[in-house]
Amino acid sequence: MMRNTSGYLRVLRRGLRGRHPLIRRTDRAEARLAVAVLLLVLATIPLAGWVGARTWDTQSALAVQQTAERTLVTAKTQAAAETTDATAGELTMVASASAPATWAWGDEKRRGDVTVDYGTPAGADVQIWVDPNGEQALAPLSATSAKISSVLVGLSLWFAAALLAAAVFGYGRWRLDRTRNREWSREIAAFLGSTSSH
Structure with missing residues (x-):
């Protein structure tokens, strides 16, 4: 049994050459499977880079548009902040705080609940983002967030491909080990049968 990587690589190299007398058909199949899996993982690197770059382009355009x-x-704020509690068993945690507020948009006055710090009193000024219609909106996507998301998408694709390749190799090796x-078992049975007949 091979207990280290160097031993496995030696067997893999012999399996690819196919000249060693103890190398079986299943050993050659495992060697080819290992090479195919390695090539798949390596080939996914430029694909992951390309997907990450496309994601970066899309996210950057979205960040510019939202900004x-x-x-x-x-x-x-029109009233003191109200906290929303989240209960898990006997443990109670403060999940968020919000307060009703008003803001000017052109000649109109808009109303809505805004997220504030805990303990914010009525009459406090809070900075919020609004969309082109003056309605409350999320903060625009930043360039840093766009970069992080594109890197995460590329890495996630590569890790998914690596996991798939590892699963294929593991399954293939399991089948080859059974074979x-x-x-x-057949050869040992045949050998023991031949020696017992003498």
């Missing part, structure tokens, strides 16, 4: 469309305005064990 151009969304505006930071000052809202005034090897059956062959060994």
